[in-house]
Amino acid sequence: MSVNVRDVAALAAVSVGTVSNVMNHPDKVSPITVARVQDAIKSLGFVRNDAARQLRAGHSTSLGLVVLDAANPFFAELARGAENRAMEEGFTVLVGNSDEKPEREALYLDLFEEQRVHGVLIAPFGDAIPRLEQLKARGTPAVLVDRGVDHPGFSSVSVDDEAGGYLAAEHLLSIGRRRLAFVGGSMQLRQVVDRLAGAQRAVAEVAGASLEVIETDSLTVRAGREAGDDIRNRAAADRPDAIFAANDLLAMGLLQALMKNATVSVPGDIALIGYDDIAFAEAAVVPLSSIRQPSELIGYTAVQLLLREAEDGADFVHEQVLFQPELIVRESTGGRAS
Template structure:
């Protein structure tokens, strides 16, 4: 219908005029229909449809001082963990009729900051942030403006916010425990440097699992980084050892490392996964490079984190300022068992 295209966005005023009522009545039809007689409602509805009226949200939120949306700034949408968080948050928001707006920082600190500022200026009801390293400045800015905010997956020291974390100590524990329970007795923990927070926690968890169990040894195998290449290097080392001098089960601190190890061992074909060595990863990241063997991994439960975060945020949003007590929620990781830790078949 290109013939009767509306030139300009009609306002409530236009609708009111068209329907022969006052602007307040139009507003009432939209917001409190029970206050308006049936006949009038009908007329106004017709006018709205006829004119193609769309309520101007800027004016609305200016007048009411509220918004119906919350913002979420994600560190990296390429990483499926964050996509899962978005899902969870969306679910949480949906439940109370809030709309979730997503900004993807794409690992760019400037962009993270831009989005925070945008949401701040847009006066969203609150913000969910999966911060990148050292986001304190941006966080404090939001806080000082009194905007509710929840941090996801990162413990920003000094930040005065509710936080949702995955229990990384538990993640390490679960991974190691799984190996022990499937009969492995020489556990290897492959870990990058400790100064990346979660690595440290996972190490602790693995140690605890080993300590709790009799007759199991633990070897810690260091790497330079946390990537696929580092896993390959470890595989190379392992393949060169005598059979009785290498672990029979490995907890890799990331999926990338785990895949690197599996790939490296697969290539030499001297050592079988899971026959000779079982491998567990620690992130269950869909986007992790897919290896030659389906990887058993600890699930970081992104959706659960997102949902918990949304709930914390809503809680803070509806608590009168000043009365809110920040909380930290720990999400317990799960375990997804796949081929890389299958119990060796008898005849193998």
């Protein structure tokens, strides 16, 4: 038999309204009454029906976050920043992993709307704006994370990925490398395309430099190992002398494959730089140079914008927050471990 609020009120000898205040506004109730109601809740094993409360309120105290790859530490840190800011305001964050699949992304957006979340943060795969416009029209604001947006109706928090790609390639060129390769994909991801564009711009500024593009099907360690195997198996003269990986997971896989059987020396034969500066980058067998993003700050700032939009409604002025990346030099490009 399920226990309801009336049962708690009867055991505590208070009104149903007092039980509601204890759960939602305990500051309005005397400490003695709060303790009595809490004892009754514990004794009966009562669990509040939050779904019913959400229906009455029209929304929940939860925010939805859709990330591209929950296994990527970058998104774990972004989620931590979002959660920290949300909890400061009494909200929680529900995380969905699209796994770079549009159908999974759509599934989570549908689910979050059904749950009447207070708002949605999303690192989109492809063009999610039409679906986000539907959410917004029905009262659920959304903020894009890890990707900018050219749309006046939405805010975004991201890093200048083209500048990051330029920094990475410019660094490789500054240490004398000329046969560069860019490893990354899918090219449906705006972040990958922008990082490549930045690298191409840097290479175009140096006479005699070239950039080979090696597209992968994902941004994982496995995809990096596969690309690294192909590069390692080439004749030495056909290998690049430097690689810019679109993220650190790819760079980790590349490093594992290149150094297999001591075939290729990093950075002696091939200098290697990644992107994101996840914790594993510094801990790699050859510490990885990387382009650092302020991952926690991205999530934290996105929640700030989302809560402000939810509160201000039509009066909210949307913002495009663009952080600048930072070059971190370690042993994989000839620097010292930091």
